[in-house]
Amino acid sequence: MMDDPFQALRKMFERYAPIPDAEWELFRPALRPEKIEKGKVWIEIGQDGDAIAFLLKGLMRNYYVMADGNEYTRAFRAAGQFVASYSSALSGEVSQCAVEAVEDCEVLTFSYREFKRGFARHACWERIARVIGEEMYIEYQKREYELLCMDALTRYEAFQSRYSSLHDRLSQSLIASYLGITPVSLSRLRGKRARKDF
Amino acid sequence: MMDDPFQALRKMFERYAPIPDAEWELFRPALRPEKIEKGKVWIEIGQDGDAIAFLLKGLMRNYYVMADGNEYTRAFRAAGQFVASYSSALSGEVSQCAVEAVEDCEVLTFSYREFKRGFARHACWERIARVIGEEMYIEYQKREYELLCMDALTRYEAFQSRYSSLHDRLSQSLIASYLGITPVSLSRLRGKRARKDF
DNA sequence: ATCATTTCTTATCCTAGGTTAACGAACTTT
DNA sequence: AAAGTTCGTTAACCTAGGATAAGAAATGAT
Numbered sequence: 001m002m003d004d005p006f007q008a009l010r011k012m013f014e015r016y017a018p019i020p021d022a023e024w025e026l027f028r029p030a031l032r033p034e035k036i037e038k039g040k041v042w043i044e045i046g047q048d049g050d051a052i053a054f055l056l057k058g059l060m061r062n063y064y065v066m067a068d069g070n071e072y073t074r075a076f077r078a079a080g081q082f083v084a085s086y087s088s089a090l091s092g093e094v095s096q097c098a099v100e101a102v103e104d105c106e107v108l109t110f111s112y113r114e115f116k117r118g119f120a121r122h123a124c125w126e127r128i129a130r131v132i133g134e135e136m137y138i139e140y141q142k143r144e145y146e147l148l149c150m151d152a153l154t155r156y157e158a159f160q161s162r163y164s165s166l167h168d169r170l171s172q173s174l175i176a177s178y179l180g181i182t183p184v185s186l187s188r189l190r191g192k193r194a195r196k197d198f
Numbered sequence: 199m200m201d202d203p204f205q206a207l208r209k210m211f212e213r214y215a216p217i218p219d220a221e222w223e224l225f226r227p228a229l230r231p232e233k234i235e236k237g238k239v240w241i242e243i244g245q246d247g248d249a250i251a252f253l254l255k256g257l258m259r260n261y262y263v264m265a266d267g268n269e270y271t272r273a274f275r276a277a278g279q280f281v282a283s284y285s286s287a288l289s290g291e292v293s294q295c296a297v298e299a300v301e302d303c304e305v306l307t308f309s310y311r312e313f314k315r316g317f318a319r320h321a322c323w324e325r326i327a328r329v330i331g332e333e334m335y336i337e338y339q340k341r342e343y344e345l346l347c348m349d350a351l352t353r354y355e356a357f358q359s360r361y362s363s364l365h366d367r368l369s370q371s372l373i374a375s376y377l378g379i380t381p382v383s384l385s386r387l388r389g390k391r392a393r394k395d396f
Numbered sequence: 397a398t399c400a401t402t403t404c405t406t407a408t409c410c411t412a413g414g415t416t417a418a419c420g421a422a423c424t425t426t
Numbered sequence: 427a428a429a430g431t432t433c434g435t436t437a438a439c440c441t442a443g444g445a446t447a448a449g450a451a452a453t454g455a456t
Contacts, residue, residue: 064347072346087339090332096343123321130328134288137335140342141285145294147345148270148378149262152413172434180346185413187435350443370404383443385405 005033005108009054012080017127023118027125030114036060036105041098042083049088049095050111055079058105059169063177064097073178075143076102076166083107086136102174152181153189203231203306207252210278215325221316228312234258234303239296240281247286247293248310253277256303257367261375262295271376273341274300274364281305284334300372350379351387 006028013019019027036042036058043049045065053060060083062074074097077083085095089112118125146155156179160167167175176186204226211217217225234240234256241247243263251258258281260272272295275281283293287310316323344353354377358365365373371381379387 064343066347074342074346087336091336119325123324126321126324126328127317130324130331133328133331133335137331137338138285138289140335140338144272144338144342144345145262147342148272149264171432181412182414183434184415184436188413191435369402379442380444381404382406382445386443389405 005054005056005106006031008056008080009108012054013128016131017124019124019128020122023122023124026121027110027115027118030110032109034107034109036101036107038101038104041100043085043088043095043097043099045096045098046094049085050092050113051109052082052084052086052089052112052115053107053109055081055083056106056108058107059102059166060099060105061102061174062097062099071177072180073174075139076163076170076174076178078166082132084112090133103169147180152179152185153193155179156186156189203252203254203304204229206254206278207306210252211326214329215322217322217326218320221320221322224319225308225313225316228308229306230308232305232307234299234305236299236302239298241283241286241293241295241297243294243296244292247283248290249307250280250282250284250287250310250313251305251307253279253281254304254306256305257300257364258297258303259300259372260295260297269375270378271372273337274361274368274372274376276364280330282310288331301367345378350377350383351391353377354384354387 009031010019010024034053036053038058042053042060043051055077057079060077062077062083062085064072064074066072083099085097085099087093088095088097115125115129119129146158150158156175159175159179163170172186173183176183179186181189207229208217208222232251234251236256240251240258241249253275255277258275260275260281260283262270262272264270281297283295283297285291286293286295313323313327317327344356348356354373357373357377361368370384374381374384377384
Protein backbone atom coordinates (compact mmCIF):
# COMPACT_ATOMS: atom_id res chain seq x y z
CA MET A 1 0.00 0.00 0.00
CA MET A 2 3.02 2.17 0.41
CA ASP A 3 3.13 2.50 -3.34
CA ASP A 4 -0.53 3.24 -3.84
CA PRO A 5 -0.32 6.47 -5.86
CA PHE A 6 -3.27 8.03 -4.05
CA GLN A 7 -1.62 7.37 -0.73
CA ALA A 8 1.65 8.82 -2.00
CA LEU A 9 -0.10 12.06 -2.87
CA ARG A 10 -1.96 12.16 0.42
CA LYS A 11 1.30 11.67 2.28
CA MET A 12 2.79 14.51 0.30
CA PHE A 13 -0.08 16.81 1.20
CA GLU A 14 0.06 15.73 4.82
CA ARG A 15 3.60 16.94 5.15
CA TYR A 16 1.90 20.31 5.49
CA ALA A 17 -1.35 19.59 7.29
CA PRO A 18 -3.30 16.48 8.34
CA ILE A 19 -6.31 15.77 6.13
CA PRO A 20 -9.36 14.24 7.80
CA ASP A 21 -10.54 11.06 6.08
CA ALA A 22 -13.87 12.65 5.19
CA GLU A 23 -12.07 15.48 3.42
CA TRP A 24 -9.82 13.08 1.57
CA GLU A 25 -12.79 11.11 0.35
CA LEU A 26 -14.33 14.30 -0.97
CA PHE A 27 -11.17 15.23 -2.83
CA ARG A 28 -10.14 11.83 -4.13
CA PRO A 29 -12.65 11.64 -7.02
CA ALA A 30 -11.04 14.76 -8.45
CA LEU A 31 -7.85 12.79 -9.06
CA ARG A 32 -7.18 11.26 -12.44
CA PRO A 33 -4.29 8.84 -13.10
CA GLU A 34 -2.65 9.53 -16.44
CA LYS A 35 0.29 8.37 -18.47
CA ILE A 36 2.19 11.00 -20.43
CA GLU A 37 4.63 9.69 -22.98
CA LYS A 38 8.06 11.12 -23.54
CA GLY A 39 8.05 14.24 -25.68
CA LYS A 40 4.34 14.89 -25.22
CA VAL A 41 3.42 18.50 -24.47
CA TRP A 42 1.08 18.30 -21.53
CA ILE A 43 0.29 22.02 -21.15
CA GLU A 44 0.55 24.24 -24.20
CA ILE A 45 1.36 27.93 -24.26
CA GLY A 46 -1.79 30.00 -24.56
CA GLN A 47 -4.03 27.23 -23.24
CA ASP A 48 -5.75 26.91 -19.90
CA GLY A 49 -3.22 26.06 -17.20
CA ASP A 50 -5.53 24.96 -14.42
CA ALA A 51 -4.28 21.37 -14.24
CA ILE A 52 -1.80 20.21 -11.64
CA ALA A 53 0.01 16.89 -11.80
CA PHE A 54 1.65 14.92 -9.05
CA LEU A 55 4.52 13.03 -10.63
CA LEU A 56 4.68 9.36 -9.72
CA LYS A 57 7.29 8.34 -12.24
CA GLY A 58 9.34 10.01 -14.94
CA LEU A 59 10.62 13.50 -15.55
CA MET A 60 8.95 16.68 -16.78
CA ARG A 61 9.90 20.25 -17.46
CA ASN A 62 8.38 23.73 -17.58
CA TYR A 63 9.68 25.86 -20.42
CA TYR A 64 9.18 28.96 -22.49
CA VAL A 65 9.26 29.03 -26.26
CA MET A 66 10.50 32.20 -27.94
CA ALA A 67 9.29 33.63 -31.23
CA ASP A 68 12.41 32.29 -32.98
CA GLY A 69 11.75 28.78 -31.67
CA ASN A 70 14.38 29.00 -28.96
CA GLU A 71 13.43 27.33 -25.68
CA TYR A 72 14.25 28.20 -22.07
CA THR A 73 13.56 25.70 -19.33
CA ARG A 74 12.19 27.08 -16.06
CA ALA A 75 12.43 23.93 -14.02
CA PHE A 76 12.66 20.15 -14.08
CA ARG A 77 10.38 17.97 -11.96
CA ALA A 78 10.89 14.37 -10.93
CA ALA A 79 8.83 11.74 -9.10
CA GLY A 80 7.33 12.98 -5.85
CA GLN A 81 7.00 16.57 -7.06
CA PHE A 82 4.15 18.64 -8.45
CA VAL A 83 4.11 19.83 -12.02
CA ALA A 84 2.00 22.74 -13.19
CA SER A 85 1.97 26.04 -14.91
CA TYR A 86 1.58 27.33 -11.41
CA SER A 87 1.14 31.03 -12.14
CA SER A 88 -1.54 30.17 -14.64
CA ALA A 89 -3.36 27.88 -12.21
CA LEU A 90 -3.24 30.61 -9.56
CA SER A 91 -4.26 33.51 -11.74
CA GLY A 92 -6.69 31.71 -14.02
CA GLU A 93 -5.00 33.27 -17.03
CA VAL A 94 -3.77 31.17 -19.94
CA SER A 95 -0.38 29.59 -19.53
CA GLN A 96 2.70 31.54 -20.56
CA CYS A 97 4.84 28.46 -20.37
CA ALA A 98 4.60 24.94 -21.69
CA VAL A 99 5.00 21.69 -19.79
CA GLU A 100 6.24 18.51 -21.42
CA ALA A 101 7.38 15.02 -20.49
CA VAL A 102 11.14 14.55 -20.74
CA GLU A 103 10.69 10.83 -20.03
CA ASP A 104 7.64 8.57 -20.04
CA CYS A 105 5.63 9.68 -17.02
CA GLU A 106 2.89 8.51 -14.72
CA VAL A 107 0.98 11.21 -12.95
CA LEU A 108 -2.07 11.93 -10.87
CA THR A 109 -3.76 15.07 -12.15
CA PHE A 110 -6.35 17.35 -10.65
CA SER A 111 -7.82 20.78 -11.30
CA TYR A 112 -6.72 23.67 -9.11
CA ARG A 113 -10.20 25.16 -9.45
CA GLU A 114 -11.45 21.92 -7.98
CA PHE A 115 -8.82 21.92 -5.27
CA LYS A 116 -9.75 25.45 -4.19
CA ARG A 117 -13.27 24.34 -3.36
CA GLY A 118 -11.79 22.68 -0.32
CA PHE A 119 -10.78 26.07 1.09
CA ALA A 120 -14.37 26.78 2.10
CA ARG A 121 -14.81 23.36 3.68
CA HIS A 122 -11.76 22.70 5.78
CA ALA A 123 -8.69 24.68 6.83
CA CYS A 124 -6.28 21.91 5.88
CA TRP A 125 -6.64 22.70 2.18
CA GLU A 126 -5.75 26.33 2.50
CA ARG A 127 -2.86 25.41 4.75
CA ILE A 128 -1.54 23.00 2.15
CA ALA A 129 -1.94 25.53 -0.64
CA ARG A 130 -0.19 28.18 1.40
CA VAL A 131 2.81 26.08 2.31
CA ILE A 132 3.26 24.66 -1.17
CA GLY A 133 3.05 28.18 -2.55
CA GLU A 134 5.65 29.34 -0.07
CA GLU A 135 8.00 26.52 -1.01
CA MET A 136 7.63 27.35 -4.67
CA TYR A 137 8.32 30.97 -3.92
CA ILE A 138 11.52 30.09 -2.10
CA GLU A 139 12.62 27.84 -4.93
CA TYR A 140 12.08 30.50 -7.57
CA GLN A 141 13.76 33.11 -5.49
CA LYS A 142 16.91 30.99 -5.53
CA ARG A 143 16.55 30.67 -9.26
CA GLU A 144 16.12 34.42 -9.63
CA TYR A 145 19.28 34.90 -7.61
CA GLU A 146 21.21 32.60 -9.90
CA LEU A 147 19.99 34.30 -13.05
CA LEU A 148 20.55 37.79 -11.71
CA CYS A 149 23.88 37.36 -9.99
CA MET A 150 25.77 34.41 -11.48
CA ASP A 151 27.56 33.85 -14.78
CA ALA A 152 26.89 30.77 -16.87
CA LEU A 153 29.65 28.61 -15.39
CA THR A 154 28.58 29.32 -11.82
CA ARG A 155 24.97 28.63 -12.76
CA TYR A 156 26.05 25.31 -14.24
CA GLU A 157 27.76 24.37 -11.01
CA ALA A 158 24.68 25.40 -9.04
CA PHE A 159 22.58 23.30 -11.39
CA GLN A 160 24.80 20.29 -10.81
CA SER A 161 24.42 20.46 -7.08
CA ARG A 162 20.71 21.22 -7.14
CA TYR A 163 19.78 18.65 -9.75
CA SER A 164 22.69 16.26 -9.24
CA SER A 165 20.52 13.17 -9.57
CA LEU A 166 19.02 14.43 -12.82
CA HIS A 167 22.22 15.42 -14.54
CA ASP A 168 22.59 12.16 -16.41
CA ARG A 169 18.96 11.89 -17.40
CA LEU A 170 19.07 15.18 -19.28
CA SER A 171 20.56 15.98 -22.66
CA GLN A 172 23.00 18.83 -22.85
CA SER A 173 20.63 20.96 -24.85
CA LEU A 174 18.04 20.62 -22.09
CA ILE A 175 20.58 21.59 -19.47
CA ALA A 176 21.70 24.52 -21.62
CA SER A 177 18.10 25.68 -22.02
CA TYR A 178 17.82 25.65 -18.23
CA LEU A 179 20.98 27.70 -17.85
CA GLY A 180 19.85 30.21 -20.45
CA ILE A 181 22.73 29.49 -22.83
CA THR A 182 23.18 27.51 -26.05
CA PRO A 183 24.26 23.86 -26.13
CA VAL A 184 27.43 24.92 -27.94
CA SER A 185 28.26 27.30 -25.17
CA LEU A 186 27.63 24.67 -22.50
CA SER A 187 29.94 22.28 -24.27
CA ARG A 188 32.60 24.97 -24.24
CA LEU A 189 32.13 25.55 -20.51
CA ARG A 190 32.48 21.85 -19.83
CA GLY A 191 35.65 21.68 -21.87
CA LYS A 192 37.08 24.71 -20.15
CA ARG A 193 36.37 23.35 -16.71
CA ALA A 194 37.71 19.87 -17.51
CA ARG A 195 40.98 21.49 -18.58
CA LYS A 196 41.15 23.51 -15.37
CA ASP A 197 40.40 20.53 -13.12
CA PHE A 198 43.82 19.03 -13.79
CA MET B 199 -9.69 58.17 8.82
CA MET B 200 -8.97 57.24 5.23
CA ASP B 201 -5.34 58.02 5.81
CA ASP B 202 -5.03 56.33 9.16
CA PRO B 203 -2.08 54.02 8.51
CA PHE B 204 -3.62 51.15 10.46
CA GLN B 205 -6.75 51.39 8.41
CA ALA B 206 -4.71 51.49 5.22
CA LEU B 207 -3.06 48.22 6.14
CA ARG B 208 -6.32 46.62 7.17
CA LYS B 209 -7.85 47.63 3.86
CA MET B 210 -4.89 46.08 2.09
CA PHE B 211 -5.34 42.80 3.95
CA GLU B 212 -9.06 42.85 3.37
CA ARG B 213 -8.57 42.82 -0.37
CA TYR B 214 -7.98 39.10 0.24
CA ALA B 215 -10.29 38.23 3.12
CA PRO B 216 -12.50 40.12 5.55
CA ILE B 217 -11.03 40.40 9.04
CA PRO B 218 -13.46 40.33 11.98
CA ASP B 219 -13.02 43.32 14.32
CA ALA B 220 -12.04 41.03 17.18
CA GLU B 221 -9.24 39.54 15.11
CA TRP B 222 -8.04 42.92 14.04
CA GLU B 223 -7.87 44.09 17.63
CA LEU B 224 -5.76 41.07 18.47
CA PHE B 225 -3.37 41.74 15.63
CA ARG B 226 -3.10 45.52 15.89
CA PRO B 227 -0.75 45.64 18.91
CA ALA B 228 1.81 43.73 16.83
CA LEU B 229 2.10 46.73 14.52
CA ARG B 230 4.84 49.26 15.04
CA PRO B 231 5.02 52.55 13.14
CA GLU B 232 8.58 53.37 12.11
CA LYS B 233 10.46 55.93 10.10
CA ILE B 234 13.37 54.70 8.00
CA GLU B 235 15.62 57.35 6.61
CA LYS B 236 17.01 57.34 3.10
CA GLY B 237 20.03 55.08 2.72
CA LYS B 238 19.37 53.15 5.92
CA VAL B 239 19.74 49.39 5.63
CA TRP B 240 16.64 48.01 7.26
CA ILE B 241 17.39 44.28 6.90
CA GLU B 242 21.02 43.19 6.68
CA ILE B 243 22.37 40.13 4.93
CA GLY B 244 22.94 37.30 7.38
CA GLN B 245 20.54 38.73 9.97
CA ASP B 246 17.11 37.55 10.98
CA GLY B 247 14.58 38.41 8.27
CA ASP B 248 11.36 37.91 10.14
CA ALA B 249 10.16 41.51 9.93
CA ILE B 250 7.63 42.65 7.36
CA ALA B 251 6.91 46.29 6.62
CA PHE B 252 3.88 47.88 5.04
CA LEU B 253 5.09 50.96 3.19
CA LEU B 254 3.07 54.09 3.88
CA LYS B 255 5.42 56.54 2.22
CA GLY B 256 8.73 56.43 0.41
CA LEU B 257 10.56 53.83 -1.61
CA MET B 258 12.57 50.75 -0.65
CA ARG B 259 14.47 48.01 -2.41
CA ASN B 260 15.53 44.38 -1.91
CA TYR B 261 19.03 43.65 -3.12
CA TYR B 262 21.94 41.25 -3.06
CA VAL B 263 25.51 42.24 -2.37
CA MET B 264 28.26 40.27 -4.08
CA ALA B 265 31.68 39.45 -2.64
CA ASP B 266 33.22 42.16 -4.83
CA GLY B 267 30.78 44.77 -3.53
CA ASN B 268 28.61 44.68 -6.61
CA GLU B 269 24.88 44.98 -5.95
CA TYR B 270 21.88 43.48 -7.70
CA THR B 271 18.41 44.76 -6.95
CA ARG B 272 15.63 42.18 -6.72
CA ALA B 273 12.71 44.57 -6.50
CA PHE B 274 11.57 48.05 -5.67
CA ARG B 275 8.61 48.73 -3.38
CA ALA B 276 6.55 51.88 -3.07
CA ALA B 277 3.75 53.09 -0.81
CA GLY B 278 0.91 50.60 -0.42
CA GLN B 279 3.18 47.57 -0.85
CA PHE B 280 4.82 45.14 1.53
CA VAL B 281 8.55 45.03 2.01
CA ALA B 282 10.35 42.02 3.43
CA SER B 283 13.03 39.49 2.89
CA TYR B 284 10.12 37.24 2.16
CA SER B 285 11.96 33.96 1.74
CA SER B 286 13.71 34.54 5.02
CA ALA B 287 10.47 35.36 6.84
CA LEU B 288 8.89 32.20 5.41
CA SER B 289 11.77 29.84 6.05
CA GLY B 290 13.03 31.31 9.29
CA GLU B 291 16.57 31.28 7.92
CA VAL B 292 18.77 34.35 7.95
CA SER B 293 18.26 36.77 5.13
CA GLN B 294 20.20 36.28 1.91
CA CYS B 295 19.26 39.72 0.69
CA ALA B 296 19.36 43.19 2.17
CA VAL B 297 16.56 45.74 2.29
CA GLU B 298 17.19 49.46 2.35
CA ALA B 299 15.32 52.74 2.05
CA VAL B 300 15.84 54.44 -1.30
CA GLU B 301 13.92 57.48 -0.01
CA ASP B 302 12.84 58.54 3.47
CA CYS B 303 10.15 56.07 4.42
CA GLU B 304 7.28 55.62 6.82
CA VAL B 305 6.26 52.07 7.50
CA LEU B 306 4.18 49.86 9.73
CA THR B 307 6.21 46.82 10.72
CA PHE B 308 5.25 43.49 12.19
CA SER B 309 6.80 40.10 12.77
CA TYR B 310 5.81 37.24 10.49
CA ARG B 311 6.20 34.86 13.43
CA GLU B 312 3.62 36.98 15.18
CA PHE B 313 1.38 37.11 12.12
CA LYS B 314 1.42 33.32 11.81
CA ARG B 315 -0.14 32.95 15.24
CA GLY B 316 -3.36 34.12 13.65
CA PHE B 317 -3.49 30.98 11.48
CA ALA B 318 -4.61 28.91 14.45
CA ARG B 319 -7.26 31.43 15.47
CA HIS B 320 -9.09 32.44 12.34
CA ALA B 321 -9.06 31.35 8.70
CA CYS B 322 -8.80 34.91 7.42
CA TRP B 323 -5.10 35.07 8.28
CA GLU B 324 -4.11 32.00 6.39
CA ARG B 325 -6.18 33.15 3.44
CA ILE B 326 -4.39 36.47 3.43
CA ALA B 327 -0.99 34.82 3.71
CA ARG B 328 -1.84 32.42 0.91
CA VAL B 329 -3.02 35.05 -1.53
CA ILE B 330 -0.17 37.44 -0.82
CA GLY B 331 2.25 34.56 -1.31
CA GLU B 332 0.59 33.67 -4.58
CA GLU B 333 0.82 37.24 -5.81
CA MET B 334 4.50 37.37 -4.91
CA TYR B 335 5.06 34.11 -6.71
CA ILE B 336 3.42 35.44 -9.86
CA GLU B 337 5.49 38.60 -9.69
CA TYR B 338 8.77 36.74 -9.35
CA GLN B 339 7.87 34.35 -12.07
CA LYS B 340 7.56 37.30 -14.44
CA ARG B 341 10.92 38.49 -13.25
CA GLU B 342 12.43 35.07 -13.78
CA TYR B 343 11.06 35.11 -17.31
CA GLU B 344 12.67 38.44 -18.00
CA LEU B 345 16.04 37.36 -16.66
CA LEU B 346 15.97 34.02 -18.42
CA CYS B 347 14.62 35.03 -21.80
CA MET B 348 15.24 38.71 -22.45
CA ASP B 349 18.33 40.71 -23.31
CA ALA B 350 19.24 43.85 -21.38
CA LEU B 351 17.45 46.31 -23.66
CA THR B 352 14.21 44.35 -23.61
CA ARG B 353 14.47 44.05 -19.83
CA TYR B 354 14.90 47.81 -19.62
CA GLU B 355 11.75 48.34 -21.63
CA ALA B 356 9.91 45.86 -19.43
CA PHE B 357 11.19 47.72 -16.40
CA GLN B 358 9.92 51.00 -17.76
CA SER B 359 6.44 49.70 -18.23
CA ARG B 360 6.31 47.83 -14.95
CA TYR B 361 7.83 50.56 -12.82
CA SER B 362 6.90 53.54 -15.00
CA SER B 363 5.99 55.71 -12.03
CA LEU B 364 9.28 54.97 -10.29
CA HIS B 365 11.57 55.58 -13.21
CA ASP B 366 12.30 59.18 -12.29
CA ARG B 367 12.75 58.50 -8.59
CA LEU B 368 15.60 56.07 -9.21
CA SER B 369 19.20 56.73 -10.12
CA GLN B 370 20.56 55.00 -13.15
CA SER B 371 22.86 52.86 -11.13
CA LEU B 372 19.87 51.56 -9.15
CA ILE B 373 18.00 50.80 -12.35
CA ALA B 374 21.10 49.11 -13.76
CA SER B 375 21.44 47.00 -10.63
CA TYR B 376 17.84 45.88 -11.14
CA LEU B 377 18.51 44.96 -14.76
CA GLY B 378 21.63 43.04 -13.85
CA ILE B 379 23.95 45.25 -15.88
CA THR B 380 26.39 48.06 -15.09
CA PRO B 381 25.40 51.74 -15.07
CA VAL B 382 27.79 52.31 -17.96
CA SER B 383 26.03 49.69 -19.98
CA LEU B 384 22.62 51.14 -19.20
CA SER B 385 23.77 54.54 -20.34
CA ARG B 386 24.90 52.98 -23.58
CA LEU B 387 21.53 51.29 -24.07
CA ARG B 388 19.73 54.57 -23.51
CA GLY B 389 21.95 56.31 -26.02
CA LYS B 390 21.45 53.57 -28.56
CA ARG B 391 17.71 53.65 -28.21
CA ALA B 392 17.52 57.45 -28.29
CA ARG B 393 19.42 57.37 -31.58
CA LYS B 394 16.99 54.84 -32.99
CA ASP B 395 13.93 56.74 -31.79
CA PHE B 396 15.52 59.99 -33.03
C1' DA C 397 29.64 82.23 -7.19
C1' DT C 398 33.05 78.52 -6.35
C1' DC C 399 34.65 74.31 -5.44
C1' DA C 400 33.62 69.51 -4.44
C1' DT C 401 30.96 65.41 -4.98
C1' DT C 402 28.24 62.52 -7.08
C1' DT C 403 26.01 61.00 -11.44
C1' DC C 404 25.76 60.36 -16.31
C1' DT C 405 27.95 59.89 -20.81
C1' DT C 406 31.28 58.50 -24.17
C1' DA C 407 35.33 56.04 -25.87
C1' DT C 408 38.62 52.23 -25.83
C1' DC C 409 39.56 47.83 -25.08
C1' DC C 410 38.39 43.09 -23.53
C1' DT C 411 35.67 38.82 -22.38
C1' DA C 412 31.57 35.80 -22.24
C1' DG C 413 28.59 33.91 -24.86
C1' DG C 414 25.86 33.62 -29.60
C1' DT C 415 26.03 31.89 -34.51
C1' DT C 416 27.32 28.99 -37.96
C1' DA C 417 29.49 25.20 -39.70
C1' DA C 418 32.31 21.08 -39.88
C1' DC C 419 33.39 16.84 -37.71
C1' DG C 420 33.09 12.70 -34.82
C1' DA C 421 30.66 9.46 -31.69
C1' DA C 422 26.64 7.03 -30.48
C1' DC C 423 22.10 5.67 -31.69
C1' DT C 424 18.61 3.83 -35.10
C1' DT C 425 16.70 1.78 -39.19
C1' DT C 426 17.12 -1.16 -42.78
C1' DA D 427 27.32 -3.82 -42.17
C1' DA D 428 25.78 0.66 -44.24
C1' DA D 429 23.43 4.71 -44.15
C1' DG D 430 20.83 7.95 -41.62
C1' DT D 431 19.81 10.23 -37.40
C1' DT D 432 20.71 12.71 -33.31
C1' DC D 433 24.19 14.72 -30.06
C1' DG D 434 28.33 16.53 -28.34
C1' DT D 435 32.67 18.83 -29.54
C1' DT D 436 35.61 22.17 -31.64
C1' DA D 437 36.81 26.17 -34.29
C1' DA D 438 36.08 30.78 -36.63
C1' DC D 439 33.84 34.72 -36.32
C1' DC D 440 30.60 38.22 -34.27
C1' DT D 441 27.96 40.92 -30.72
C1' DA D 442 26.40 42.29 -26.12
C1' DG D 443 27.92 43.78 -22.29
C1' DG D 444 31.97 44.36 -18.56
C1' DA D 445 36.15 47.29 -17.02
C1' DT D 446 38.53 51.27 -16.96
C1' DA D 447 39.24 55.96 -17.64
C1' DA D 448 38.28 60.69 -18.91
C1' DG D 449 34.86 64.30 -19.64
C1' DA D 450 30.40 66.60 -18.94
C1' DA D 451 26.32 67.65 -16.08
C1' DA D 452 24.04 68.00 -12.24
C1' DT D 453 23.84 68.59 -7.16
C1' DG D 454 25.55 70.25 -2.73
C1' DA D 455 28.35 72.87 0.49
C1' DT D 456 30.72 76.90 1.76
